[in-house]
Amino acid sequence: xxxxxxxxxxxxxxxxxxxxxxxxxxxxxxxxxxxxxxxxxxxxxxxxxxxxxxxxxxxxxxxxxxxxxxxxxxxxxxxxxxxxxxxxxxxxxxxxxxxxxxxxxxxxxxxxxxxxxxxxxxxxxxxxxxxxxxxxxxxxxxxxxxxxxxxxxxxxxxxxxxxxxxxxxxxxxxxxxxxxxxxxxxxxxxxxxx
Numbered sequence: 001x002x003x004x005x006x007x008x009x010x011x012x013x014x015x016x017x018x019x020x021x022x023x024x025x026x027x028x029x030x031x032x033x034x035x036x037x038x039x040x041x042x043x044x045x046x047x048x049x050x051x052x053x054x055x056x057x058x059x060x061x062x063x064x065x066x067x068x069x070x071x072x073x074x075x076x077x078x079x080x081x082x083x084x085x086x087x088x089x090x091x092x093x094x095x096x097x098x099x100x101x102x103x104x105x106x107x108x109x110x111x112x113x114x115x116x117x118x119x120x121x122x123x124x125x126x127x128x129x130x131x132x133x134x135x136x137x138x139x140x141x142x143x144x145x146x147x148x149x150x151x152x153x154x155x156x157x158x159x160x161x162x163x164x165x166x167x168x169x170x171x172x173x174x175x176x177x178x179x180x181x182x183x184x185x186x187x188x189x190x191x192x193x194x
Contacts, residue, residue: 006023010067123139
């Protein structure tokens with residue numbers, strides 16, 4: 001179930017368990033559910049949020065917080081700007097952070113997907129326009145011929161009547177073909193990173 005749906009079901013409740021309140025925090029600032037639980041627990045320990053029953057050792061399954069107090073605490077910690085231009089600017093900054101972020105959560109899982117994104121980025125930096133799948137594939141083929149990225153790319157290029165691509169080696173050592181169709185899917189799915 002998505003975070004937004006969970007919040008819809010909890011929005012009108014007067015008191016929330018810490019585990020439930022964590023979804024509101026997660027929706028407001030992002031991050032993991034565990035981080036949100038830790039943030040709420042820290043606020044309770046530092047007397048920024050009050051609990052029912054009163055405790056210094058909050059538990060996400062048994063300790064409750066007031067929904068109104070939680071919303072007030074969130075609005076103090078993360079205020080919404082009154083000037084709409086500030087909101088737009090913060091969204092633009094957030095988008096650029098997303099583009100610059102290159103951790104494993106945002107990149108494709110397999111090595112050829114990551115290499116495709118790297119190739120697309122280098123084309124985008126050089127030309128300043130988003131690359132087409134053909135441009136990315138031609139760069140991957142050039143890298144394969146040059147012997148670059150030998151840990152991923154095989155030196156063999158695939159050009160047949162129906163397929164254009166490169167051979168690559170999986171983490172388990174199997175050889176597979178990465179063709180133009182796969183490249184197009186990767187670029188479409190991860191265009192926010194290019």
